[in-house]
Amino acid sequence: MSLCRYLPVPSDRMAIIWSLLSVKNSLVLEYGPAGTTHFSMGLYGTLGIDFENRLFTTHMSEDDVVMGDVTRLENAIKELDASYEPEVIFVVASSVSAVIGTDIKGVCNYMQNEVKAKLVSFEQGGFRGDYGIGLNEVYKLLVKNLPQKSDKIDGSYNILGASMGRYRMESDVWEVQNLMRDAFGMQPVACLCCDTTVEQIKNMAAASLNLVFCSEALEAAEYLKEKFGTPYVYCPPYGYKKTMAFLQQVSAAAGKPIAPALMAELGKKTRNFGMLGMYAMMGGLKKRPQAVVKADYDTVCCIAEFLKEAGFDVTHKICSHALKSVMNPVPDVKFYADEKERLDIFRSLQNTLVLADDVSIMQCDNTNTCLRISAPVINGSQVATHLPFMGIKGADYLMETIELYYQQLY
Numbered sequence: 001m002s003l004c005r006y007l008p009v010p011s012d013r014m015a016i017i018w019s020l021l022s023v024k025n026s027l028v029l030e031y032g033p034a035g036t037t038h039f040s041m042g043l044y045g046t047l048g049i050d051f052e053n054r055l056f057t058t059h060m061s062e063d064d065v066v067m068g069d070v071t072r073l074e075n076a077i078k079e080l081d082a083s084y085e086p087e088v089i090f091v092v093a094s095s096v097s098a099v100i101g102t103d104i105k106g107v108c109n110y111m112q113n114e115v116k117a118k119l120v121s122f123e124q125g126g127f128r129g130d131y132g133i134g135l136n137e138v139y140k141l142l143v144k145n146l147p148q149k150s151d152k153i154d155g156s157y158n159i160l161g162a163s164m165g166r167y168r169m170e171s172d173v174w175e176v177q178n179l180m181r182d183a184f185g186m187q188p189v190a191c192l193c194c195d196t197t198v199e200q201i202k203n204m205a206a207a208s209l210n211l212v213f214c215s216e217a218l219e220a221a222e223y224l225k226e227k228f229g230t231p232y233v234y235c236p237p238y239g240y241k242k243t244m245a246f247l248q249q250v251s252a253a254a255g256k257p258i259a260p261a262l263m264a265e266l267g268k269k270t271r272n273f274g275m276l277g278m279y280a281m282m283g284g285l286k287k288r289p290q291a292v293v294k295a296d297y298d299t300v301c302c303i304a305e306f307l308k309e310a311g312f313d314v315t316h317k318i319c320s321h322a323l324k325s326v327m328n329p330v331p332d333v334k335f336y337a338d339e340k341e342r343l344d345i346f347r348s349l350q351n352t353l354v355l356a357d358d359v360s361i362m363q364c365d366n367t368n369t370c371l372r373i374s375a376p377v378i379n380g381s382q383v384a385t386h387l388p389f390m391g392i393k394g395a396d397y398l399m400e401t402i403e404l405y406y407q408q409l410y
Helices: 012-020 034-046 062-067 071-084 095-099 104-114 131-145 167-183 197-201 215-228 239-252 260-274 276-282 297-311 339-347 391-409
Strands: 024-033 053-056 086-092 118-122 155-160 185-191 207-212 232-234 291-293 314-318 350-355 369-372
Touching: 012 024, 012 086, 024 071, 024 215, 062 155, 062 314, 071 086, 071 104, 071 197, 095 207, 095 232, 104 118, 118 131, 118 232, 118 350, 131 215, 155 167, 155 215, 167 260, 167 391, 185 215, 207 215, 207 239, 215 232, 232 239, 232 350, 239 260, 239 391, 260 391, 297 314, 297 391, 314 339, 369 391
Parallel strands: 024 053, 024 086, 086 118, 155 185, 155 207, 207 232, 291 314, 291 350, 350 369
Antiparallel strands: none
16 A cells, blocks of 8 residues: 555544544544544544544553553542543554553453443444444444334434545435425434434334435344344435435335325436436537446446436446445445555546545646545535535535536536
8 A cells, every 4th residue: 555645534433432522422432542533523524524522531541551450540530520420431442452462351341330321332443444444343333232112103214324534424314304204204212323312312213114324234223123023124215216216115115105296306317317328418528428426335336327427428437435244335436545546546537527525626626627525525515504415405416516516518
């Protein structure tokens, strides 16, 4: 792997922490040096996560590292429990405590009788892989430790795999919740992990259906299905056709018909969109329009499919993370460990629709039409929570950029 000039791919540890910080009524305690935690805070802020007074560090000393002393960790757990009275304390290993082999889980086990808060340990310290691995682990451990058996609530659902590390995830959750309400009259129980609470996660077993947003959440969905009998739908709704497929699968799983008005609206948009590629050819284009997509795995696959329906040749499908966390990845989606090799692809583009992150877009010249669809965010920030990429509104938003690209070609 070459040197990394720009932002490196976040580690498993960072994904675990940004996911846990999205769970209200809980605290996150990292067992490591203060500088390690402080460095990460800058990233969590750009993701739109409010972590004020909820992320703590034990500030390991040199003696703690050399002697393997966990007294600081024990005292920190007791202090947080007494001072803040959280429902849950998530105890997370840092890179340092992972290297020296601190038994975080063992400490939590014998400390549980001394505190009121439930202790949940995460021993990944950043060495098992990148954030895709971390998301897989955090979803599994949350559903194995917090949900409690309860009666099913008809017309309810959970969302699994809503990572705050994805650009505009809050907007996507908002759009899917609107779709579920308008199409079926269904209401959410919990959302892993985007603006949720400990209590909502405890009540996850009451949901009659789970909606899976990404491959990293499939193991958690399988566990909930086996443990509580909750079926799940894995069909991220990017684009008009995929949104239609998503609603049809939900309808079959929940046993509820899709609202006719929504079906009519989506059907009309799907038909109109299907004519777009033909109109582009009639307009005098001598070759198929070109596109490149870089984002998380499921986003890449689904948006690339949407672009192909619009008549595009998607020349590069680039995943932002390694594919170890993905079950049966398709062969044409690539992860580039070498930063220069990846950025050279963007530097070479001409007259291309580029859907990617800020670092990649910065490499493109002005002949290209660019739209930010993934992290990292370098220029500006994400403030709005009503500009999704998923669902009908998300497809409408992407359509505006596609039409802008066509206008620049003519």
